[in-house]
Amino acid sequence: MTQPLRAVIYARFSTDMQRDASIEDQIRSCREHAARQGLEVVDVYSDKAISGASLMRSGIQKLLRDAQMSAFDVVLSEGLDRLSRNQADIASIYQKLQFRDVVIETVSEGVISEMHIGLKGTMNSLFLKDLAIKTHRGLKGRALAGKSAGGKAYGYRNILHYDAAGEPIRGDRAINPREAAVVRRIFKDYAAGISPKKIAEALNIEKIPAPTGRGWGTSTLHGNRERGTGILNNELYIGRQVWNRLTYVKDPDTGKRISRLNPEADWVITDVPALRIIDEDLWNAVRNRQGAMKTKNTDTPVWDRRRPKTLFSGLMTCGACGGGFAKVSQSQFGCSTARNKGKAVCSNMATIGQAELERRVLDALQNNLMDKEALTIFCEEYAKERNRLQAEASCNRGSLEKDLAAAKRDHSKLIDAILAGVPAEQVKDRMIALDARRIELEAQLSREPAPSPIRIHPKMAETYRAQVGLLIEQLQQPEGMLEAKEALRGLIDRIVLTPPPEGGKLSIHLEGALAALLLLSLGSKTQKGLSDKTQAVECVEELVLVAGACNRRNLPRLKAAV
Known part of the structure; x- marks a missing residue:
């Protein structure tokens, strides 16, 4: 009796879906598909609340590692976009699994081929780009209205309202009195001449919770003045919201987000006097102590600036x-x-x-x-x-060579059949399929190391x-x-x-x-x-x-x- 193919299920939901139940829904749909196709499900992999634009996901990485050990024959997913929405990443996943003779099959698209990778990969990549544009436009609208456009600044708490239809209204904030008192203390101490190091040390000794929960540090206080980071540089404390100062992009090699400073003309600046924590005199005193904005030394090449000093x-x-x-x-x-x-x-x-x-x-x-x-x-x-x-x-390699020899042999038999009088139209499709198989096997052998x-x-x-x-x-x-x-x-x-x-x-x-x-x-x-x-x-x-x-x-x- 022929053994059924071994299948594994991969499911993922990103933050835009907002519910854990989505994982179970996807797994159930894939199990039903496997039963219809006569596949034996041997394992399940999943990633929760992680974007499909990155491969830095524990579930997909474990799946790829297990594929190297020939642990399964088929990868099942609800849709190709669950595996990845990045065009280059989905192509890489497909190539790695194909090399191990593992088939990708989805409930919505069926068995995945190069055509799906090209078309769906492009569509998913365009979807991500379009989603980013729409999200940015929506956040800009929030910022212009004086609402929070992302993140939570220390000293404030988020307020969630609901409209008449019961939909959440996001972006409203209010001052957190306890944290606001800490912000005022930091500004006063710094204006009085106390160093950020001493301020942070005192806050840690008193066990005052820090924004990150990992303790206060000097960088938490002074941050980067040019980029507006750090407690002492946050203009929201004087009732002035600055949005779109930075753009965040993902490094394709590491999957980590890095920030880039936008031109000042792209900043969205809105007055929010109700959120003021620091008065103008104290803010100016801190600015005076910080001194003039330091400029970068552009005479030093970037490779020398990044080189370790010792x-x-x-x-x-x-x-x-x-x-x-x-x-x-x-x-x-x-x-x-x-x-x-x-x-x-x-x-x-x-x-x-x-x-x-x-x-x-x-x-x-x-x-x-x-x-x-x-x-x-x-x-x-x-x-x-x-x-x-x-x-x-x-x-x-021996298996590939055996399959290649069989494909060439069958192709030769069809040629002999045509020479013997069999109409070419009757064997045309089969010959084209065998030739495509030959090209595929030769390509695999060229990649397979001797x-x-x-x-x-x-x-x-x-x-x-x-x-x-x-x-x-x-x-x-x-x-x-x-x-x-x-x-x-x-x-x-x-x-x-x-x-x-x-x-x-x-x-x-x-x-x-x-x-x-x-x-x-x-x-x-x-x-x-x-x-x-x-x-x-x-x-x-x-x-x-x-x-x-x-x-x-x-x-x-x-x-x-x-």
Whole structure:
């Protein structure tokens, strides 16, 4: 008896749908469709209140990971837009599933083909763009009317009314007396000369809830004056609402939203005197203390402004609170959280000199990080994983080659039949279908990697240490300093600095970036301008894959106590 195809269901609702029951509705509809088609539902994936414009969704990511393990044959969804409304993302999902011989089928469109991906993907993308335009227009109308056009400012509470038909009327606000008192206190303290750091520390000691719920910080208070962020820069406190100052866009690589400052001509400014919390004199006193608006130094190229100022900037983490470590004086690093939010949030006030930090980390990077035991286990697992993947690839490639040979053979038989006198019109459609199948199989074979030999050198640790030594030497040479700096930073995941229980020096725990470390141990420095002539570069994808496998199996990561 033929086994039914294994199917999984994917359901999603976004914030515009506003109800959890939508997930259950979609799943029920898909189960009914599966029953009609004779499919066996083996799993269900879902994402709640998440936009379909992003692939940064736990449900869809788990589905794609399980597809790599051949856990199912069909993906069922209510509509193609549930999988994604982004044209590039839906094409990527389709290609990944097709590569694994997984079919996408929806209740509304049926079996999905390239035509659906092109047409529906375009339609869904246009829908998102049109929705954004309509939403922006509606929010602008709210802003012009003096109503909230998104977000909730500290010091206010939202008021929900209903019209005669029972529909909610959104956008009205009122002053929150308790939070308004905190806002006035912050303005008065700052105008009196108290620093944002001291103000934030005092608020945290008194356990006054912060806007984010994670404690008060200096950035919460002073924010960015040009962008109007931060308590001290919010003009709503003087009864002046500024909307559309910023535009938010999604980074296609990370899925994260980033903000961009709009031209001042696009701002929508409305007077809302009923929402005033701060009087004009106090507002001006704060402005006077802030001084003139600082302008950016446009003489410095953007790549230099973004470059880390010290060798390990941005890689250091406080072992006590998980916050970042940054410069607290000309030569010392300390916990930013402890200094910006006070001892009530983090008590780690220990510091470490830049020279000492770099010396200890570089020494550990060269001599301690490539632990022999962890490296031995990795090499063993690497060989096992590569052998498994090669066997899987060989099996899949063999199946594709078999299907291709059958398609060519059947096509040849039809040609022989025509030569024997069978009318061409009777076999035309079949020949076209077989030719299309041949082209598809050849394309899949061109993407399917051929088995490659395992390349692991027994002297990986020695090669690694020698390469790191060369990079450290290059730090002293003006010509190769920047490249060496970036290469060394690329070897580190993070540097954890933990204060000892009874005082003394900070302990340093170094965690290496596994794939980059192993690439270097094979002879590649992995950074532009530093690549050696070696076959190691060809191992990049393999190493990243196996590094991921190691993490899934909880194998020892490459770490070192400094």
